[in-house]
Amino acid sequence: MINPQLEKIFNILKQIKPDQAFIAKSKAQISITPQESEKMRIFSFEGLGLNTAIALSAFSLLFILGTASYVGNKPSTLTRDLNTDILASEVTQIDFQIEIKEAAYFAESAEQIAYALDQISR
Amino acid sequence: MTKKLGSIILSLTIILSSSVAYGSEPKILAQSEELNKLRTEVVETATMPEKEVSKEEELAQKKEALIKVFDFSIQELKELSSKEKLISLIKGEKIYNLEARSVLDKFTEFEKTISEYKEMIQDKEVTLELVQQTAISFKEWRESIYDPEVAIAFDILLVAKGDGVLEKTNERFTKIEKDLQKLSDLKRISKEDYQQNLQLAKNSLQISMEFQNKIEGLLEAKILASQPVIEDSLALSATTTEEVTMMTMTATSTEEFASTTATLEVIEEEKPEEIKNILIEQFNSIKDTYQEFFKISKIVKEVVRR
Numbered sequence: 001m002i003n004p005q006l007e008k009i010f011n012i013l014k015q016i017k018p019d020q021a022f023i024a025k026s027k028a029q030i031s032i033t034p035q036e037s038e039k040m041r042i043f044s045f046e047g048l049g050l051n052t053a054i055a056l057s058a059f060s061l062l063f064i065l066g067t068a069s070y071v072g073n074k075p076s077t078l079t080r081d082l083n084t085d086i087l088a089s090e091v092t093q094i095d096f097q098i099e100i101k102e103a104a105y106f107a108e109s110a111e112q113i114a115y116a117l118d119q120i121s122r
Numbered sequence: 123m124t125k126k127l128g129s130i131i132l133s134l135t136i137i138l139s140s141s142v143a144y145g146s147e148p149k150i151l152a153q154s155e156e157l158n159k160l161r162t163e164v165v166e167t168a169t170m171p172e173k174e175v176s177k178e179e180e181l182a183q184k185k186e187a188l189i190k191v192f193d194f195s196i197q198e199l200k201e202l203s204s205k206e207k208l209i210s211l212i213k214g215e216k217i218y219n220l221e222a223r224s225v226l227d228k229f230t231e232f233e234k235t236i237s238e239y240k241e242m243i244q245d246k247e248v249t250l251e252l253v254q255q256t257a258i259s260f261k262e263w264r265e266s267i268y269d270p271e272v273a274i275a276f277d278i279l280l281v282a283k284g285d286g287v288l289e290k291t292n293e294r295f296t297k298i299e300k301d302l303q304k305l306s307d308l309k310r311i312s313k314e315d316y317q318q319n320l321q322l323a324k325n326s327l328q329i330s331m332e333f334q335n336k337i338e339g340l341l342e343a344k345i346l347a348s349q350p351v352i353e354d355s356l357a358l359s360a361t362t363t364e365e366v367t368m369m370t371m372t373a374t375s376t377e378e379f380a381s382t383t384a385t386l387e388v389i390e391e392e393k394p395e396e397i398k399n400i401l402i403e404q405f406n407s408i409k410d411t412y413q414e415f416f417k418i419s420k421i422v423k424e425v426v427r428r
Binding site for chain 1: 157161164165167168169170184187188191194195198253254255257258260261264265269272273276277279280283287398401402405
């Protein structure tokens with residue numbers, strides 16, 4: 001004969017059901033985990049919580065964007081670094097303009113050397 | 123689920139971030155300080171003072187200026203041949219790899235030619251007339267042989283640059299596409315959310331590839347056009363420094379000598395489209411691709427907030 005007090009507690013416990021969101025989350029985790037290879041685990045930051053992942057994402061993005069602004073020698077762009085379109089455009093232009101400038105410097109040099117040789121030959 | 127989502131978002135952010143980062147690779151200056159200094163010195167030394175100077179002083183100054191011109195040219199070749207420049211391109215079978223090897227061989231020959239010029243002028247017995255005639259001879263050699271080859275070297279570097287950036291953009295596209303697919307499989311994002319941006323990125327990438335094919339074709343055409351020039355230009359590259367100088371000195375005037383290379387100038391004027399202009403268009407197209415990448419990044423961030 002179960003103690004009536006204890007039976008009452010059992011009945012209450014039977015009525016407790018898990019949250020539907022928790023069920024969905026657990027099922028998804030169980031169904032995903034075995035499909036992953038060890039290699040994927042290393043690079044997937046699996047151990048990180050969502051908040052940590054977001055924080056790291058934001059940090060890495062800010063770090064890279066900050067570096068890009070430094071490369072562009074325009075510290076003022078740091079204040080605009082949330083505008084990713086402007087930044088992408090700046091970085092890309094800085095990148096190829098170096099090569100274009102080099103070609104222009106050469107053309108300029110060639111003219112100056114030709115001028116110097118003219119002076120010497122007079 | 124949230125951890126998985128977090129990990130994908132993080133890796134996607136890193137992919138996008140590193141895409142921007144490759145533009146931040148260390149670069150050497152457009153022209154080194156040493157080369158800039160040499161160039162300034164050349165012009166300063168070659169410019170004679172307004173006051174009357176003796177023949178000895180004129181000879182000393184012009185000799186010094188000419189030697190500086192030789193030093194500048196050798197330094198320019200060395201910088202272009204450096205491991206950051208042409209030497210970095212010698213491996214591979216693309217048009218710019220093949221031509222980088224060919225240009226490097228020519229540059230080695232050029233250095234020898236310039237050294238011969240320099241030795242001749244450094245002779246203690248050199249006369250003012252010889253210095254002046256050598257300056258004429260060297261100018262003709264530079265304009266007909268040296269300058270066109272150096273210009274091709276810059277074109278090679280531009281074409282290689284375009285190809286390198288395109289390759290990396292392509293890699294980013296593939297990685298982003300894969301991650302979006304993962305998010306889509308997890309039902310965290312709908313394909314409709316990003317499909318349009320991804321397609322736009324793909325389209326601009328395709329345009330960039332077409333520009334790359336075009337500039338590689340132009341480089342090939344330029345090289346082909348330059349070959350007969352070298353063969354027909356009195357075989358200047360093959361002749362010795364002494365022969366070139368003698369040829370110049372026996373010419374009755376500078377104009378007469380210049381007329382022998384007139385055909386070169388005509389060919390030079392028929393240049394096709396400039397590689398650098400197409401490269402600018404190509405980079406604009408790559409910029410469009412990146413704009414779509416960043417738009418996709420924003421869309422993915424929205425997923426977290428849902």
